[in-house]
Amino acid sequence: EAGVTQFPSHSVIEKGQTVTLRCDPISGHDNLYWYRRVMGKEIKFLLHFVKESKQDESGMPNNRFLAERTGGTYSTLKVQPAELEDSGVYFCASSPLTSGANTGELFFGEGSRLTVL
Amino acid sequence: GDSVTQMEGPVTLSEEAFLTINCTYTATGYPSLFWYVQYPGEGLQLLLKATKADDKGSNKGFEATYRKETTSFHLEKGSVQVSDSAVYFCALNSGYALNFGKGTSLLVTP
Numbered sequence: 001e002a003g004v005t006q007f008p009s010h011s012v013i014e015k016g017q018t019v020t021l022r023c024d025p026i027s028g029h030d031n032l033y034w035y036r037r038v039m040g041k042e043i044k045f046l047l048h049f050v051k052e053s054k055q056d057e058s059g060m061p062n063n064r065f066l067a068e069r070t071g072g073t074y075s076t077l078k079v080q081p082a083e084l085e086d087s088g089v090y091f092c093a094s095s096p097l098t099s100g101a102n103t104g105e106l107f108f109g110e111g112s113r114l115t116v117l
Numbered sequence: 118g119d120s121v122t123q124m125e126g127p128v129t130l131s132e133e134a135f136l137t138i139n140c141t142y143t144a145t146g147y148p149s150l151f152w153y154v155q156y157p158g159e160g161l162q163l164l165l166k167a168t169k170a171d172d173k174g175s176n177k178g179f180e181a182t183y184r185k186e187t188t189s190f191h192l193e194k195g196s197v198q199v200s201d202s203a204v205y206f207c208a209l210n211s212g213y214a215l216n217f218g219k220g221t222s223l224l225v226t227p
Contacts, residue, residue, distance in 0.1 A: 004160060033214075042120075043161075043206065045214035056213045091161065101210045104151040108160035 002026065004109035006092050012115045018080040021112045025074070025094030032075050033095075033106060034067060038088040046090075049075060050097070082116045089113050119144040119211040121190075123218035126204075130197055130225050138192040138221045140181075140207035148209040150174075150183050150190040153217070155204045164192075164205070197225045 005024045013019050025032050034046040046065070047057040051072035060067070064083070069075040079086050090113075093106040100106065124139040142150065152164040152174070165174035170185035179194045190207060202225045207218040 035215075035217075037220075040219065042219050043217035045216070048213045059214065093161075101213050101215050102149070104149060104163055104166045104208070104210060104215065106161075106163070106215065108153075108155075108162065110158065110160045 004092055004094050004107050006090075006109035006112045008112055009110065010113040010115070012117065013082055014117050015084055016081045018078065019082055019114060021077045021079075021090050021092075021114070023075045023077070023092030023094075023109060025092070026107055028096065029094035029107070030072065030097045031095040031100045031106075032069060033093040033101075034075070034077055035091040035093065036088050037091065037111075038085075043091065046077075048101075079114070082114075084116050087114055087116045119146075119148060119209055119216050121207045121209055121216060121218040123205075123207045123221055125219070125221070127222040127224060130223070132199055132225055132227050133196045134225075136192070136194040136197045136201075136223070138205055138207075138223070140190045140192065140218060142188050142190065142207075142209050144188075144209060144211070148211060150181070151208045151210075151215065152179070152181055152190070152192050153206040153208055155206070155220075157203070161206065197223070199225045199227055201225050 032049040037043040045059040048055045089111040093108045149168045151166045153161045165176040167174040167183035
């Protein structure tokens with residue numbers, strides 16, 4: 001069974017450009033989460049989808065970030081325009097509806113490293 | 118808000134040494150506590166968990182006990198192996214999210 005896959009693994013862009021990160025969750029997982037780790041800091045929650053609906057987007061830093069999950073399958077996270085402080089590793093995680101943050105049983109991808117110059 | 122604080126790394130140990138990685142938490146309620154591990158080139162994976170006070174989580178020789186009186190969840194292993202080299206994250210659940218610590222990098226040398 002394929003795990004959570006994220007693309008690209010590393011993206012280097014200039015300030016002001018746009019980047020779109022993609023996450024393919026494990027098949028059948030209705031919960032999908034985005035997290036971000038800025039260098040030297042904690043892994044921070046960004047948002048949570050249940051199927052195609054945003055359950056909680058309280059961690060999204062500002063309106064330059066847009067997350068979508070069309071059809072309740074894969075998800076994209078777009079940063080537009082990117083700023084220097086957006087650099088970090090963006091993690092995607094998924095879980096079945098029966099688990100999630102309450103059980104801690106999230107399945108994480110390897111992350112997409114974003115470098116904004 | 119709810120948060121965890123874990124010891125800064127990196128931690129370097131010789132094979133078969135004893136490992137402790139400290140983690141303390143702040144929470145308004147009674148969260149579940151977790152340790153996640155990220156091996157090189159892989160995603161984070163749940164290592165162990167404890168859902169209430171005095172519970173002990175264990176897996177792969179690692180243990181951690183949920184201590185409400187000291188608000189701690191320290192990770193321990195009696196004899197580390199080179200294959201344990203990884204980054205370890207302490208976490209708690211808060212609403213729909215997991216709140217993680219900064220991570221502690223562990224390097225075990227032969």
